[in-house]
Amino acid sequence: MTIRNKAFIAGAWEHPTRLAPDKTTPQLHAECAAGVLADAGLSLTDVDGYFCAGDAPGFGGLSMIDYLGLQVRHVDSTDTGGSSYILHVSHAAQAIAAGHCSVALITLAGRPRSEPFRGMRMNAPETPFEHWVGATTHNSYGMCAARHMHEHGTTPEQLAWIKVAASTHAQHNEHAMLRDVVSVEDVLASPMISDPLRRLDCCVVSDGGGALLVVAPEIAKSLKRPLVAVRGAGEAVKGPRGGMNLDLTTSAAAVSGPAAFAEAGVSPADIQYASIYDSFTITVLIQLEDLGFCAKGAGGRFVADRNLISGVGALPFNTDGGGLCNSHPTNRGGITKVIEAVRQLRGEAHPAVQVPNCGLAVATGIGGALGQRHGAATLILERQ
Amino acid sequence: MTRTVPAPEPNVETQPFWDAAAQGKLLIRRCNACGEPHYYPRALCPFCLSADTRWEEAGGTGAIYSLSTMRRGKDAPYTLAYVVLDEGPAVLTNIDADPDDVAIGQRVRVGFVATEGGPPVPMFVPISVSG
Numbered sequence: 457m458t459i460r461n462k463a464f465i466a467g468a469w470e471h472p473t474r475l476a477p478d479k480t481t482p483q484l485h486a487e488c489a490a491g492v493l494a495d496a497g498l499s500l501t502d503v504d505g506y507f508c509a510g511d512a513p514g515f516g517g518l519s520m521i522d523y524l525g526l527q528v529r530h531v532d533s534t535d536t537g538g539s540s541y542i543l544h545v546s547h548a549a550q551a552i553a554a555g556h557c558s559v560a561l562i563t564l565a566g567r568p569r570s571e572p573f574r575g576m577r578m579n580a581p582e583t584p585f586e587h588w589v590g591a592t593t594h595n596s597y598g599m600c601a602a603r604h605m606h607e608h609g610t611t612p613e614q615l616a617w618i619k620v621a622a623s624t625h626a627q628h629n630e631h632a633m634l635r636d637v638v639s640v641e642d643v644l645a646s647p648m649i650s651d652p653l654r655r656l657d658c659c660v661v662s663d664g665g666g667a668l669l670v671v672a673p674e675i676a677k678s679l680k681r682p683l684v685a686v687r688g689a690g691e692a693v694k695g696p697r698g699g700m701n702l703d704l705t706t707s708a709a710a711v712s713g714p715a716a717f718a719e720a721g722v723s724p725a726d727i728q729y730a731s732i733y734d735s736f737t738i739t740v741l742i743q744l745e746d747l748g749f750c751a752k753g754a755g756g757r758f759v760a761d762r763n764l765i766s767g768v769g770a771l772p773f774n775t776d777g778g779g780l781c782n783s784h785p786t787n788r789g790g791i792t793k794v795i796e797a798v799r800q801l802r803g804e805a806h807p808a809v810q811v812p813n814c815g816l817a818v819a820t821g822i823g824g825a826l827g828q829r830h831g832a833a834t835l836i837l838e839r840q
Numbered sequence: 841m842t843r844t845v846p847a848p849e850p851n852v853e854t855q856p857f858w859d860a861a862a863q864g865k866l867l868i869r870r871c872n873a874c875g876e877p878h879y880y881p882r883a884l885c886p887f888c889l890s891a892d893t894r895w896e897e898a899g900g901t902g903a904i905y906s907l908s909t910m911r912r913g914k915d916a917p918y919t920l921a922y923v924v925l926d927e928g929p930a931v932l933t934n935i936d937a938d939p940d941d942v943a944i945g946q947r948v949r950v951g952f953v954a955t956e957g958g959p960p961v962p963m964f965v966p967i968s969v970s971g
C-alpha cells in the first residue's frame with residue numbers, strides 16, 4: 457500500500473504568539489486546533505482522528521482529546537521529538553488510506569519561555585550512563601558539527617550562510633522573532649555557545665504552536681482551499697547502537713529522505729521548495745546531504761553558494777525564517793516545517809519569498825539529539 | 841572538572857559496572873553468541889538479542905571521535921566527547937582537560953571522577969606524548 461495521493465493537507469496554521477505567559481499549554485493547543493479548522497473550513501465535529509506528541513499535556517492523547525472535546529476513532533501519540541509532526545502527517549495519511557479516519561487533526565504547542573522545562577526522561581536505559589555528561593542540545597549538535605568539519609573540511613563561514621539565508625527570509629515575516637538580516641561576519645562575531653556552534657548557529661526559543669489537518673481526498677476536493685497532496689513519506693530512527701554504529705555526520709534522514717522520494721516517484725532535482733528542520737545550522741547541512749541535494753561532504757559549498765536563498769539559489773528553504781529566525785515552538789519545530797511548505801504550495805507565502813508556481817516541496821526534520829539518538833521524518837508534498 | 845558531576849543511579853542490570861568503576865575499572869559488555877562488544881552495557885546483546893553476555897574489562901584507552909566544549913552557563917567550560925575505545929565501542933563522556941589542549945583523533949585514557957554522592961564515572965584525559 458502507498459499513501460501517494462491518498463490524503464491531502466487541507467489545513468495548516470501557525471500560532472502567531474512567540475511569548476504566552478498569560479495562557480496555558482492546553483489553551484494554545486486549542487487555539488491551534490481552532491485556527492487550523494478555520495483555515496480549512498471544517499468544524500470540530502468533522503475531526504475523527506487526533507495526533508499529538510510529547511508536548512501535549514497529559515497521557516498520550518487522552519487528556520487533550522477530552523479537553524478539546526473531540527470524538528475520534530483513531531489516535532496516535534508517536535513521539536520522535538521535533539520531527540513527530542512531520543511523521544504524524546505520514547501516519548495520518550496511512551490511517552486515512554486504510555479507512556480508519558477521514559479528518560486527522562495534528563496539534564503542537566508549548567511555552568518554553570514562560571514555563572520551566574519539566575525535565576528529562578530519567579527512566580531511559582541510557583540515563584545512568586549519559587545524564588551526568590552535561591549533554592545539552594548545543595554540545596550534542598556541536599559534536600556533529602565538529603566531526604563534519606574534521607571529515608569534510610566544512611567551515612564556520614559555510615555554516616553561517618544557512619543563518620544568512622534564514623534571516624534574509626525572516627525580514628518579511630511580521631511574526632518572526634529575529635527579523636534583522638545578518639551577514640556571515642555577524643554570525644562569526646556572535647558568542648561561542650558550544651564549539652564550533654555560535655549563538656547565531658542556534659535556533660530561537662519560542663512559545664507558540666501550530667496545527668495541521670490531513671483529510672481524505674473527497675473531503676479536500678469539497679473545500680475551498682488549494683489542493684496539497686501527500687505524495688510520499690519516510691521515517692527512521694538512529695542511535696549509536698551499543699557504541700558500534702557511531703556516525704555523527706549522517707542522520708536518519710539518509711533513510712527517511714530516499715524512502716520519501718521513492719514513494720513519491722521524484723528526485724531531489726524536482727523539488728522547488730524545501731522546509732528543513734533547523735534546530736542548528738549543522739542540522740540543515742547534514743539533512744541537505746542526506747536527502748541528496750548534494751553529496752556527503754559538499755553541504756558547505758552548497759550553502760555558501762547561496763542556494764538556500766529564495767529568488768537567488770536553486771533550493772529556497774525555510775521561507776518563513778525557520779527555527780533559526782521565526783519560531784521554534786516548544787523546542788519542536790517539525791510542524792512549522794510542514795506549515796511553510798503548505799503556504800508555498802498554496803502560493804500563500806510572503807510575496808518576497810514565494811517560489812513562482814511552486815508545485816513540489818519537501819518537508820524534513822530531525823527530532824531528539826542528533827549526537828545521541830534521533831528520529832527523522834520526510835514528506836514530499838505536491839500542489840494539484 | 842570545574843563542574844560538580846551528578847551521581848549516576850545504578851540499577852540491577854548495570855550494578856557490576858558501577859562496582860567496578862569504584863575500583864577504577866572500566867567495564868564493557870560482550871556477547872558470547874555473536875562476539876560483538878557494546879557500551880553502554882545491556883543484559884541482552886543489541887546486535888543479536890542473546891542473553892548470553894558477559895562483563896569484560898576494557899583497556900581504558902581510545903581516541904576522541906568528536907567533541908564540543910560548552911562555553912556558556914555556570915558549569916562552563918567542560919568538554920563533551922565520544923571516545924572510541926580500542927575494543928571498538930564508543931563512549932559518551934567528558935574530556936577532563938584544558939579545552940584548548942584537546943582535539944579529534946587524540947589518544948586518551950580513562951580516569952574516574954567523583955560524583956555527588958554516587959559511584960565515580962568514567963571520563964578521559966589525553967595521553968601525553970612522553971607518557
Ligand SMILES: [Zn+2]
Pocket residue numbers: 871872873874875876885886887888889890
Ligand atoms: Zn550478540
